[in-house]
Each structure stands twice: as structure tokens, then as C-alpha cells.
Amino acid sequence: MIRSTARATASAGHAVTDPPEDRGDGTEQEPAATVPAAGPGRRRVRSIGVVIALTLAGVAVVVAVPWGEGGRPAPAGTEPKASTVKVVRTDLSDSRALEGTLGYGTPQTVKGTGSGMVTWLAPVGTKVSRGKALYRVDDTAVPVFYGSVPVYRNLTARNTVGRDVRVIVDNLRALGYDTGAQPSPGEVVSVTVPADATASQESEQKSEQEDEQEGEQEGETEGPGGGAGTPAGKGTGSAESAGGVTRVRVGSGDGVYTDALVNAVERWQADRGVPSTGVIEPGDVVVFSGAVRVEGASAQVGDPVAGALLRVTPTAKAVTVQMDVSEAGSVKRGDPVTVRLPAGTSAAGKVTGVGTDAEQPEGGGPESKVTVTVSFVDQRTVRKLDSAPVQVEFVSETRDGVLAVPVTALLALREGGYGLRRADGETVAVKTGLFAKGMVEITGTGITEGTRVVTSS
Known part of the structure; x- marks a missing residue:
């Protein structure tokens, strides 16, 4: 015998159940459970549907019945209202973020010239400006001059x-x-x-x-371009x-x-x-593009002046990024960037140098890298930091004044490509362009700035 039991539970556990009936044959029939009607002092239970489970010949069938506001069944075919957004005209830019190091830029090695002995070197961390001594040779100061050509x-x-x-x-x-x-x-x-x-x-x-x-x-005279008559590279006038x-x-x-x-x-x-x-004479001054900061020493007092003496950097803080050679081709001096700082803040910067000497990364790697230097537009944004790991966002592609919608508004069309569903229910095929930061560039017939389209979020 198959026993079928149905139970209903009222709000807050107040179920009312009649006692079993005596059938007269020694068996008891479970009475049908009743659910009390909502009334004063009872909590009204609001639901969006009723699920009825039927067990017929061992097969479970689940039927979902939608309900509307106030506990009344919803009309057939009713769907939840979809969210819509406006098509906007905006600027889109695609960017890539790379790890960088905040410091004072790439160090430059200072080499001495001539004869004599090093008798003093500017201490590490010292900032040396025009006319100030960077080191001393035979106790004579060698000052810094600004320029682009050495003596x-x-x-x-x-x-x-x-x-x-x-x-x-x-x-x-x-x-x-x-x-x-x-x-x-x-x-x-x-x-x-x-x-x-x-x-x-x-x-x-x-x-x-x-x-x-x-x-x-002796018949050994050579023609123009070199030889005994005119040594190569030497003028005659x-x-x-x-x-x-x-x-x-x-x-x-x-x-x-x-x-x-x-x-x-x-x-x-x-x-x-x-x-x-x-x-x-060449050893009387040392020429840089501006003031320098001493990062380290390559020589010590008592060494001959001819050779590597110091490592210096610019005095302004900068970020260095190791970039794959294949990616560095799209980066040029003057490109704007955004530097993400450790505290969660950001600072505007621009590319001030792209290295030309490729180096294999430490620990090996599939591709050689070059050093890209980024300077800050406003040095005050990093006044409290001397060194730190940062992220640099490089803009690789930009679209100005294009129509765009959230990516979640795109629909994959059965015939291929993408479309948008307008608020009036019509689906319109569109052509996509640049994808950037959750937005996508679109063009299509019937899609203009301000058009409302359906989105999934």
C-alpha cells in the first residue's frame, strides 16, 4: 500500500491538525492538514509562487505557478521588468598595467678622466647642483655643469x-x-x-x-677613402x-x-x-642635464681618477618599468600614464625615457626587456615616498567621442555578431569596436546617443 502524506505548516509553526479518524477496520486515516487563514494577530506569508509536488507512479512532477502582488496570481506571460541604460557618447581608452618601481630613475655611472688621485666623493644621498663639487681630484674640486655635451x-x-x-x-x-x-x-x-x-x-x-x-x-698608394695618401677619417683642409x-x-x-x-x-x-x-680641460668639470643625486660609489678615496667613480640619478622621483621588447615598440616619450601608488591613490605621469639596450630578465624569461622611465607630472604626489612597488597603466588605444554601452548589454545573435535590445523590445544588430573597462564602442542603425537599451545588470 502506498501512503500519501501532505503537510502544511503555518507561519511561526502554528499548524492546526485534526486527530486521526478511526476507519473501523483497525487502520487510521491521516486527516488533511489545514492552513489557518490570515487574520488578526497572525503573520501574513507572502510568496512568489506555489510549488505542488505530485508523486505518480514514482515520477516527481514540479509545477511552478507565478503569483503577483498582494498574493494574487500574476497574469500569464508576465516577466520581470528589465533594467535599461542609455547609449552614451564618451571617450574610451584601453590600457595595460605593468609592475614598476618608484625611486629616482635609472642610475648613471660617472667616470673620471685624466690623471690624479681621488681625494673626496660626495656622500650617498647628496644632491649636487650646478657649480657644486661632485668629487675632488688631488684635492681640487670637480663641479657639476648643466648641458648636453661634455667638455x-x-x-x-x-x-x-x-x-x-x-x-x-x-x-x-x-x-x-x-x-x-x-x-x-x-x-x-x-x-x-x-x-x-x-x-x-x-x-x-x-x-x-x-x-x-x-x-x-713602391706602387702602394691607395685611392680615395684611405691608405697611405690620406688616412681614413682625417681631413686634409x-x-x-x-x-x-x-x-x-x-x-x-x-x-x-x-x-x-x-x-x-x-x-x-x-x-x-x-x-x-x-x-x-675635460676633467675640470662634469656635465649633466641637471642636478643629480648620488646613489652609490664605484670607487673610494685613494683610487686613480681614471675609471668609474660614482652612480648618480636625477633628483626628481621617477618610476622604472621593465617592459618586453615587443611591447615597448608602442610606447614613446611623452605618452601619458597613470601610476597606482601603494596607498590606493594614483598620480599622473608621462614617459620620459625608453631604453634601447635589451637585457635578459633575472631568472630567465621568454623575452628580453628594456627599461621604460616614467616621471611624475607633480612631484608633490609622491613627496612621502622614496621607494615603493607601483603599477603603471599604459594607454595602448584610444577612441574619442564614440557611442558606447556596458558590455552586459550585448546580445549574441543567432546569425552571428552582436545586437542590442532597445527598450521598445526591438533587437538591433550593432558593430562593436574598442572594449575598455566594462564598456564597448558600438555603431548600428537606430542606435543614437540617449537610446535606451536593455542590460543584464
Whole structure:
């Protein structure tokens, strides 16, 4: 015999059940459970449907019956109201986040030149600006000058022309010395070569002529481009004028070693306590693009000056990012970035350097990396941090003024592609563009700014 039992439970457990009936044959019939009607003092139970379970021949059938507001059955075909959003016109940008390190940028090694012994090095953490000593050689200070070209030769001949001369002009002026007027670009000046240099030059030319004559006698003279007649890379018109005087045209960015500049150099040398020779040699100053901060030492007091001495960085804080070579091709100087800081805040930055020397990452890896340097638009945003791990967001693609909707509004169409369901129930096929931060660029017939479309969230 199959016994079927139905039970109903009222709110708060107040079920009312009649006692079993006596059937007269020794068996009892379970009475049907009754649910009390809602009334005063009883909690009304609100439900969205009734589920009736029937057991017929061992098969369970579940029927869901929808109910509407106030406990009344909902009309057939009624569906919950869908959420809608407006199509907006906005700017979209796709970005990728890479791990970076906040610090002072990539260190640069400072190498000494000439002879002498290192007698002092600026301590680690020191910031050295224009005119201040970075190290001392034979107890003579070597100051920092600002510029883009190092002093690569002895500046001694009057009217010597070059960008290295311009570095001397600009820095002495900045330090308060009167360097006099400079010839304008396009002017021609006469450079007087010192007598000892002229004699050396004449001796060299005489030796070259003798070698050329010997080569002609032995049939070994080579044609243009090198050989005994004209050594490769050496000009033949460097002493065109008699008496060691050469006429040179001043170019853009050049400086001229005038008499007034020589006098300024002599005054500067006297103020430093060194002989007032009016001559500047390569080891007398060290040139950077701006002030530097000493990160570490590569030498120690007592070492020869020729060699690596210090490691320096810019004084402004920056972020360095190790980026795959294949990705670095899309990054260029001046690109805007967003730096995510440890405290959950962010700071605006821009790319100020993209390395050209690829290196294999530590521990190996599938691809070599280059160093990308990011500077902050406002240094005050990181004034409380000296070093920290950060994330840098690089914008890889941007769309300005496009129509966009949340990605959750897209519908996959049976015939392929995507569509949007408008608030009036019509589904419209759309073409998608850039996906970025939960939004997607769309275009389609009947879709304009402000159109309401259905979304799943």
C-alpha cells in the first residue's frame, strides 16, 4: 500500500491538525492538514509562487505557478521588468598595467678622466647642483655643469667654436660671471691655433707627405677613402690658411671661446682657488642635464681618477618599468600614464625615457626587456615616498567621442555578431569596436546617443 502524506505548516509553526479518524477496520486515516487563514494577530506569508509536488507512479512532477502582488496570481506571460541604460557618447581608452618601481630613475655611472688621485666623493644621498663639487681630484674640486655635451677637448685657442664651448658660456653666466657678447649663428670667426699646435700640425703633415712619396715609389698608394695618401677619417683642409689661422662659421647651438669668455674663465678659476690659466680641460668639470643625486660609489678615496667613480640619478622621483621588447615598440616619450601608488591613490605621469639596450630578465624569461622611465607630472604626489612597488597603466588605444554601452548589454545573435535590445523590445544588430573597462564602442542603425537599451545588470 502506498501512503500519501501532505503537510502544511503555518507561519511561526502554528499548524492546526485534526486527530486521526478511526476507519473501523483497525487502520487510521491521516486527516488533511489545514492552513489557518490570515487574520488578526497572525503573520501574513507572502510568496512568489506555489510549488505542488505530485508523486505518480514514482515520477516527481514540479509545477511552478507565478503569483503577483498582494498574493494574487500574476497574469500569464508576465516577466520581470528589465533594467535599461542609455547609449552614451564618451571617450574610451584601453590600457595595460605593468609592475614598476618608484625611486629616482635609472642610475648613471660617472667616470673620471685624466690623471690624479681621488681625494673626496660626495656622500650617498647628496644632491649636487650646478657649480657644486661632485668629487675632488688631488684635492681640487670637480663641479657639476648643466648641458648636453661634455667638455671633450682642451679649450685654449681663441675663437674655438663648438657646443662644448656653449656649455661653458651658459654655466658661467648662470653662476654670475660676465662672459661678454657671443657671435651669432652664421658669423665667421678666425681661430688662431697656438704655436705649439701649429708646429705639431706641420710636422704631422710633413710626415704624411713623406709617407705618400714612399708609397708612390713602391706602387702602394691607395685611392680615395684611405691608405697611405690620406688616412681614413682625417681631413686634409684643417690648416687652409697660413700662419695657423682657420676661418670657422658659427652654427646653431655653438659657443665661441672669445677673449671675454676667457677672462670669465680666469675669474672663475681664481674664485675656486686654482691657477687662472683661462684653459679648461675635460676633467675640470662634469656635465649633466641637471642636478643629480648620488646613489652609490664605484670607487673610494685613494683610487686613480681614471675609471668609474660614482652612480648618480636625477633628483626628481621617477618610476622604472621593465617592459618586453615587443611591447615597448608602442610606447614613446611623452605618452601619458597613470601610476597606482601603494596607498590606493594614483598620480599622473608621462614617459620620459625608453631604453634601447635589451637585457635578459633575472631568472630567465621568454623575452628580453628594456627599461621604460616614467616621471611624475607633480612631484608633490609622491613627496612621502622614496621607494615603493607601483603599477603603471599604459594607454595602448584610444577612441574619442564614440557611442558606447556596458558590455552586459550585448546580445549574441543567432546569425552571428552582436545586437542590442532597445527598450521598445526591438533587437538591433550593432558593430562593436574598442572594449575598455566594462564598456564597448558600438555603431548600428537606430542606435543614437540617449537610446535606451536593455542590460543584464
